[in-house]
């Protein structure tokens with residue numbers, strides 16, 4: 001079923017009968033999300049989000065389901081749509097609708113038109129809070145539904161690319177409500193982007209291709225939080241990792257972390273597997289495809305499917321055929337074959353399941369607490385992008401350590417005084 005705003009159905013998922021499988025998988029993820037569980041218990045008692053309309057545009061995974069349920073337990077009226085056409089887990093979407101009565105608009109593989117129809121359906125909820133992973137919902141609201149702006153208390157943003165877009169909106173004066181950049185919390189990007197994307201990107205590549213990593217030349221474009229996580233893990237599996245960068249400091253870090261660093265032009269003819277994690281566009285393009293070896297595998301784990309110039313690959317190819325799930329074979333005029341994974345969409349969510357619940361626990365604890373913060377304070381904030389309050393960030397770290405059974409030291413009064421003073425020297 002394709003949703004249009006005129007129809008406004010209560011939900012749009014692939015197959016509601018998948019709910020039983022989704023339910024079990026949501027429960028599985030919940031086990032590994034102890035911080036979110038604690039927040040859920042408190043929300044259930046205190047109902048801090050009572051009656052607040054929330055529209056969330058997130059990857060519809062088992063972990064997101066646990067976040068949506070937590071917000072609902074806090075009293076919110078939650079509607080969910082997908083933040084990427086290929087990242088939805090259809091059984092989870094079904095369970096959210098059937099078991100939890102959370103209106104969900106998300107179908108894995110939905111086309112562009114349906115993707116935006118689902119965003120429009122989420123906006124029909126007249127949200128007071130929006131939650132984004134990539135800023136598509138806020139962009140649609142500000143661009144096409146200005147009548148909704150007066151309802152808005154604020155918004156939260158999950159990922160680097162979304163934060164970049166929102167900062168640009170704030171700079172140009174088009175942002176009309178406060179946004180909390182969940183991505184910038186230490187307990188988010190230091191863990192989710194590095195360990196979560198690092199591991200799940202490898203998982204996605206391996207599930208799609210069944211390649212042995214040992215001995216492969218893996219070219220990693222971008223040595224940010226995601227890129228370094230992926231590079232380190234690929235190295236751990238025995239790959240010969242090459243990094244490409246545009247930022248000299250990050251390139252230097254990659255060198256000192258023991259990676260070879262070179263331009264994409266130099267890496268193109270020697271790489272076996274290429275993975276972009278930059279948040280930038282056309283990082284791998286025609287001039288690179290033209291130099292790649294036959295059999296080169298190309299994929300992306302950055303937010304949007306613009307990091308690989310797919311139209312250029314389409315133009316260079318004389319033939320295209322699917323060879324495995326999430327693998328398209330492009331044959332070039334000279335007979336070389338290039339394999340594109342997951343249509344260039346984030347491969348960890350296209351062919352795998354996204355980040356493990358253990359790490360999403362922290363990201364989504366920040367999300368839930370940031371929503372609570374917005375409900376309390378949003379009306380007094382400026383129309384700009386705010387960090388997650390430090391107290392929230394630190395409380396997530398403390399709760400996670402507690403859940404992991406790890407104890408740390410506390411400063412003695414003498415140490416506190418010493419660290420705040422300047423008078424004591426050699």
Ligand SMILES: NC(=O)c1ccc[n+]([C@@H]2O[C@H](COP(=O)([O-])OP(=O)(O)OC[C@H]3O[C@@H](n4cnc5c(N)ncnc54)[C@H](O)[C@@H]3O)[C@@H](O)[C@H]2O)c1
Nearest residue numbers: 159160161222224225226245246247278279280301302303
């Ligand atoms: N797959 C996922 O589940 C997932 C999770 C988190 C973030 N993301 C996305 O991954 C992308 C990267 O996020 P991050 O947190 O690592 O960002 P980051 O800003 O920490 O790192 C990006 C790096 O890419 C580099 N870069 C930019 N253009 C480049 C180019 N042309 N060639 C080589 N390097 C280039 C930058 O200099 C920077 O070091 C973003 O789009 C983000 O939204 C995806």
